[in-house]
Amino acid sequence: EAGVAQSPRYKIIEKRQSVAFWCNPISGHATLYWYQQILGQGPKLLIQFQNNGVVDDSQLPKDRFSAERLKGVDSTLKIQPAKLEDSAVYLCASSQGRWRGMNTEAFFGQGTRLTVV
């Protein structure tokens, strides 16, 4: 089966500019995650969708970040305006959903490496 697709792979922007990332999860996967991974750190959950509803967005800086999941399939993550500290890899992951009350394994995309200068 096809994996999680993300684009672009790399992006360089100046601070205060805006940027958008796109994610196409594995077909049929109900759960979609966006993580921010700063170099040398673990992935930090920004937002988690279950179909097209938000499960958690408590760590999403809502004054500058926004995300949506269209019709419960593709998702976009936007940053506007970007700051230097937003430089990181943005990982999208998806999973089938829930089994025995827990999330099933997450499949990650290759990520988008964002550099803010």
Place this chain on the structure above:
Amino acid sequence: QQPVQSPQAVILREGEDAVINCSSSKALYSVHWYRQKHGEAPVFLMILLKGGEQKGHEKISASFNEKKQQSSLYLTASQLSYSGTYFCGTEKAYKLSFGAGTTVTVRA
């Protein structure tokens, strides 16, 4: 809340064993383990449910003690291919959060 992993890093020679620990201050329902190689996406290793179960993936196994809110990953007879950063993911109210990771370097 993110789980806490230890140690931060470990260096092994081929054939040696290592243990990576993951703990949480909150009650856990399940623990996920992933491995990430440099410049690549994290790859799933295994999920453990509460109930003290153990699982294995090649010579990598794990245990989960929900009473202690801890999980341990065991690397047995390590191979060069085991090098990478290992992350535990804990689930609370369906939210999947990861620890800071443990970097494992296996040398010949």
